[in-house]
Amino acid sequence: MRHKKHITAVDIRSFSAGANLFFNIFLALFAISCLVPFIFIIIISLTKETDLTIFGYQFWPKHFSITSYQYLSKFGSQVVRSLGVTIFVTVIGTIMNTMFSATYAYAISRNEFRYRRFFTMFALVSMLFAPGMIPTYLVVTQMLNLRDNVWALILPMAFGVYNVLIMRTFYKTQVPDAIVESARIDGAGDLRIFAQIVVPLAVPGIATISLFTALGYWNDWMNALLYINNDNLVPLQYLLVRIQNNMDALVKSASQSAQLGAAAAQIPTEGTRMAMVVIATLPIALTYPFFQKYFVKGMTIGGVKG
Amino acid sequence: MDEVTTTVAQVHPLARKKKNSFFGHLWENRVFLLLVAPGALFLILFFYIPVLANIVAFKNFSYSDNGFIASLMQSPWNGIDNFKFFFQSSDFWLVVRNTVGYNMTFLLLNFFFAIFFAVIMSQLRNRKLLKVYQTSMLFPYFLSWAILAYFVLAFLSPDKGILNHIITGMGGKAIDWYNDPTWWPLIIIILGVWKGIGYNSILYFATIMGIDPAYYDAAMIDGANKWQQIKHIVLPHILPVATLMLILNIGGIFRSDFGLFYLIPRQSPSLINITQTFDTYIYRALSQTNNIGMATAAGLLQSIVGTILLLIANWIVRKAEPDSALF
Known part of the structure; x- marks a missing residue:
């Protein structure tokens, strides 16, 4: 009985199938725009330095290389x-x-x-x-x-x-x-x-x-x-x-x-710089999805006055 | 209540003896005082003393070898000269225009997009996907402008950036992004809204999810369509939160996100006019001209206007709708 009621509640709140699809695509595109820059930076950090000099930053470079990260331990x-x-x-x-x-x-x-x-x-x-x-x-x-x-x-x-x-x-x-x-x-x-x-x-x-x-x-x-x-x-x-x-x-x-x-x-070189950005970002990127629950709780609790 | 007092008295026998003296009260509360002590010390050092140090705004400040207090005492008063100097400089109107202009834009756009995103997210059918969207949208919020500056560079770098690749690829002329102010108001606004939207929409989203489903039931029975449901159920429910946000944003109308305006344009001289705000102006006055008195005056003006606007906005809201006021 309770289960049934729950389902109707969700239905009432939800979009029609068409609107649902439209807004899903909209949100998906926006969500991608939030992740793509970081993925792009990771790719740049893994691009061969000569490729960067000749072709600039590319989403799919011709040569991959991890020299930037090797160089980091030297620099x-x-x-x-x-x-x-x-x-x-x-x-x-x-x-x-x-x-x-x-x-x-x-x-x-x-x-x-x-x-x-x-x-x-x-x-x-x-x-x-x-x-x-x-x-x-x-x-x-x-x-x-x-x-x-x-x-x-x-x-x-x-x-x-x-x-x-x-x-x-x-x-x-x-x-x-x-x-x-x-x-x-x-x-x-x-x-x-x-x-x-x-x-x-x-x-x-x-x-x-x-x-x-x-x-x-x-x-x-x-x-x-x-x-x-x-x-x-x-x-x-x-x-x-x-x-x-x-x-x-x-x-x-x-x-x-x-x-x-x-x-x-x-x-440092282009690739090394981007490798440093990756190192500064990675700990956040890897951990926050697991802690998100707490963050959201904090954000909404803080909004409560008292 | 009486019961509580007696138990306290039993636990602290000393408290009974010295019950009414000031030191008796201090002793009775010693554990709580110990618990607030570090925080109170912090507030004194990093809030109350700096607030008092704002008197520098009324002085011709110079450093003394004998420490901070000596610098404060020995610097001569100069009345409101620092403020006059700031008002009369050509920077004043520029800084006010930029800060207030960007903030008004942010205020309107954040309002619109935060509510828009919260409403559509609350109506999605697939909860798992929703979670993925929300997690992705929060990502930029958790990153610093120091990192985001490199993200932006990957797109805007004049010789290597992806945007110029696309433009020249389509036969257009490459844009020298960091030397051409044309696009910068748009860039700043897009970045500001983009970074904050995940965070800004959460509060509205949580409020919408808390609405009793009975309201929707009743609306369905009355034959209300989706848009009518949103207009007559959702929007009235998020009004108190929206009002609270409005008060806070109005209080911050003279503030700016330092990193966004300082790091993202990469301090390019051609972009200064379009990206200089109160905070960058104050920092540059400190680091480049070392005009401490004038920089403090600008900061004090910023704080006072912010506080007054916050109080006025709150006062108006309290008159109209007491429950929505901040305090």
Whole structure:
């Protein structure tokens, strides 16, 4: 009976067969447009360098080659180094942000916390007004002295008010008050209640915010643009920005041959560049379809006010 | 409620003794205070102090060797000179025109396409295919502009790009994409909408899927066709979410996606006029001219206008439809 009802509900919502086909084709084309550029980049990275020079970028090149990837391990030191920086920053940053946001959210979600309203406002105000790029830059470089310091890539994103809101909603809907109260009656302290009872119940929420945060750290190049000059601390995304800038500088100063040599030495070949783009994209492309459920949950929970 | 208070008092015997003093309350809440401490410290360092540091907008700022506070104290006040300088520069109108123009376009197109995509996705018959579409459409949203800049280059590179291959292949004349501003407003808009559509449509999609099927049943009995169902059932249901989005977007009308405007045009001088927005202008003022005071003034203006617009939009919505307001 229930099964039958479910089927009618889907039918009512659905298009007629003709419209269904039309919109399927439409959506399929759009979906392909979202994937094709990346596939194209993979093909370019696997194209023989001479083919790239002669024919440019092609969807189906005459000669395939993996020299770009072999070259990466030689040009390597910088790419490997940058990959290391990115992984370090992503791991440490995600742990910090998730911990700090989850604990903050728990405190302001508990009615028995006397300063709950104050700390809720204290965080929410920051969503109403942006402090601005320059004042933040001055604080990080002048007051905290984090220029050319790996913490300049971590600390500016080590807490997220949006994550706090997601977690607060999560605690309120997924962690029954009765469980917390009964644990308290049994004599458990607030810290123990949080660590042993609340956190296990909130795992889906924690997964959601940590995925968002990890993505943010992995994709960040802005903080590196502002604070990092030292080659050893350049994350992968900013390395891509830098190579692009060097290429552009090369085009602009084509007449000044003295600079040409120095800039050209910094620039890997076409295929190698695209191989680096593939390496920066692949971890996201391979993992996000599995975590998509959590992402979608986070996106829709964040939209709920409360 | 009374029961709760007594249990708390039993667990924290100290709390009873110092019940009414300020420090007693602090002690009673020590665990919660410990839990908020890292976040609160972050907010102080990366929100409240930078907000205060906006006074640089009213100063002729120069660095001092004795640290940040000394720089702030020793830089002389210059009233609203920084703002005047910004208003009087030829960049001001350019930046406002570009930022507001692109944002209005994004606002309208995102609205239209997000709702359009959400509606058609909710009506598809094959759920498995739907999942594939949604997953693909979210892909660009998860990538940075640093990566997407290379994707774009693969298409637009003047000598190697696929677009010029196609154009010359069909007997046309190759376009020097990065030096020809003609197409750039379109390129920027397509990329912005394309990257965000997967994300923007999800919220609407979730709302539509939450609509009680009984509404459709009733509409069918009344003989409503598909379009009438969408118009009279779906659209009214997503109105609150759409309103919320509108408020947020209006608050962001002076903001721009820095990566889109800074990395995608590859800083080509011929494209500056058509891609300069508040954020790129502020960054360039910092990195090229080092005019800290003026750059801060531009940023402060951006923030204040954004906050005021957000509050006004929210106020209007609250008057008309209290449930749809942001706060």
